[in-house]
Amino acid sequence: MGEDTVGTAADAAVAIQGVTKRFGDVVAVDNIDLEIADGEFFAMLGPSGCGKTTTLRMIAGLEFPTEGSLKIFGDEVGTLPPNKRPVNTVFQNYALFPHMSVLDNVAFGLKMQGASKKDAASAASEMISLVQLGGMEKRKPSQLSGGQQQRVALARALVNKPKVLLLDEPLGALDLKLRQEMQTELKSLQRELGVSFVFVTHDQEEALTMSDRIAVMHDGELLQVGTAEELYDRPVNRFVADFIGQTNLVDATVVDDDVIALGNGTKIMAPNPYPAGTKVSMSLRPESISIGGPDDIPDEFEQTSLRGEVTNVTYLGHSHVYTVAVDWMPLEVRTNATPTSVVYEPGSQVGIWWDRRSDWVVPDEGYGS
């Protein structure tokens, strides 16, 4: 989708404002604000127990918020039971009704809404063909493979034409190959239908490849919402920097707007908005670092370079991963492996450098790794 025109509250598919959910003394979701646009493929990402599933369940109506506003297309729904909300869910492990055929599973929602048996069945068959399960209507869920069950779960939810489709770890139960296949399929299905998909996952790669935007949650808090590039290149704190992809987090102190000083005193060019003296961390992606001999550092990178010793090399086929110790501070460096590339053995003295746009300064508070 070209420019991000995230709508205003009125036409946002889901608008969450100041929503908190407490279970006894445990704060599962802590005062979050979030807007999901119509037609958006939106991921909620975080480690288990971060509150992402609780948030999804609140949108579905399976939990009620302790407080806050939850709107779907402008209508307040926070206190509506799940059967009164225009959303449907694809459950983790699918939760298909084991005693019903595929057809009855898919027709269930329509029947509950009062559709006649005939109408429900014909709409259900149509949806079953759409997810490429034509001919399997009579089977029981236990007679289907994992991938097929997941399609039934999708059909069962989508046949109701929900305004928002919620997916709870939808691909978690599938093996790697099938998962990659389904990622593409989900994505194209979503484009075809134009319905907002909100899905919960703990797998950052899945979130990065599939979604238009991603919300990163931790300990009930919403840390950052943005596109994959925004999260990857401009994380708001150490947790996001570390959780999305791999990164080197180096402790530092702000010197001025453009310069920070590392623990060993080395000054590094790193534009930042923090006042001098602030403790910060520099996030540096392993793949944006170049490696060479101690004297190979090009002049223009002098202010974004360090010298150290290789302590470990791992060959990954397409790349080499070096651990470079800079005054006992280990940094990971990843270089493309080509037949001509020089390999630095452990013990070699090396220089490492990077483009000044590749380092990124995050505040030091919270979420150490």
Add this chain to the structure above:
Amino acid sequence: MTTTSPAPSALATPEFEAANEKQKRRRGFLLALPAYVYLSLFFAIPLFIVVVYSFATRTRSGGTALEEWNLDSYRKLGEPIVTDILLRSITLAVITTVICLLLAYPFSYFLATRKETTRNIMLVFVMIPFWSNFLVRNYAWRVLLGNDGPVSQLTETIGLGETTVLFTPTAIVLGLVYGFLPFMILPMYAAIERMDWSLIEASRDLGATGFQTFKKVTFPLSMPGVIAGSILVFIPSLGAYVTPQILGGGKKTMLGSYIVTQFLTARNWPVGAAVSTVLMFVMLMATLIYFRKGGRTL
């Protein structure tokens, strides 16, 4: 019932959440209520009455006077007649439990190591006696052990003379084992079956002999089943009434028969109630121990 059902599109508030929780709790309570009331009326109150009666006094006419509460009935439990019966009951119940253990353990182990289909068929044939009429099964032994019964005929034919087991403690134990063996097998089988078999392999792999493995690994792992089975056999054996009546001839009574006699013939209700209370207490303790030890199901 008009519960406070908030307007459909209200903003979520802590009050709404609390009201919703409360409504859910009430729904659960209402669902439990009929059985709750029923069991309070027809179980808890009767239980209470028995305990009350155990402190009452027997009148000369065989009635029960509730006015003067005392511990006479419990004192009576110390008299030789009762302690004899108690000791005999405990001895027979222990012997029964031990025999059941010895038969059931290898059986359950064997069962748990069969292929699934074989195992299921074997299990059904354990379930049949488990569910079959207890009275009838005891009666079968009465027929077998009778004067000219098949067992006696057999022993006479092979020159061992007439069998005179009927109406002896041996017959009672035989009947109890026959009646309660499934109670031992089922929990024991369940425990052995869900054991982590790789641990046994690991033990063998580490050089333990078959016996060492059994002693150090298999047996401790199957302990929950052993405890559950023992309790399930010991408790009903202790309170058995039907078996001593049919196979023991009622000559040397056990605890269960003694209680029944106190109520139906001797008409000494307070003493009967006191013995019942003690029996109940023992049973409760055993159950608590079982749950403490991590037992889950009975």
Add this chain to the structure above:
Amino acid sequence: MSSTQKELRGASKWALSANAVLVYLFFYAPIALLVLYSFSDDELVGRWGGFTLDWYRAFGENDEVQGALGVSIRVAIISTLISVVLGTMSALALERFRFRGQKIFDALLYLPVIIPDVTMAVMMLLFFTQGISLLDSILGIQISKGIATVALSHIAFSISFVSIVVRARLAGMNEKLEEAAQDLYASKWQTFRHVTFPLIAPGVIGGALLALTLSLDDVVITQFVAGPGSTTLPVYVFGLIRRGVSPLINAVSVVMLAASILLVLLSSLAQRARGGQAT
């Protein structure tokens, strides 16, 4: 689990197999002989005197036996129906809800299972004796022990067994299925009717068959609470046995045994019908 890990070797395998044969022989030989003798044309119960159906004919013609059988069946049906409803409701309450007094209720529900039946018999006897005289003296209502007191006592222990069986089934059922139904526009009642109930039905049927069996088998409690005219078949047979064995008892016993076995097979079928699909 691979079978290689559980392979038994040599001598221990022989010993275990022999023990298993012994156990089954122990279980079934007495039953088989009892069945055999029930067809024996001999006044002595343990002797073979040629084949006859006389004892079954006597069973059919004996009014007392038929009367007791009728009482047994009526009591079993009434107590099963009521205990299945109450037991299933309490299983749902305990497994799907949290409410005040839940722990006490749970304990109260467990007690009838573990209490020795002699104790329970005494409890019910005292309760009904007291209750009947209380009703007479306060309200002037005259009632006596009969089918009602027997059924009430049977319900008191059956509720617990039904509830345990249904609870096990509910615990094995994925709660997400109920959430899924609600997410698909089912009301609470529709969720129960279309999802929860069909999935726990085998447990409910199993519980019902268990309640039926328990009611049909009970001797001790029934003996204490039955009045004249409400003697059940087991109580009647128990009375006969205490006076001595007879070929008629053989026949009656075999009929009771057949009924038990039929119920086990039915229940194992019920469990298998949708077995293992509840998760």
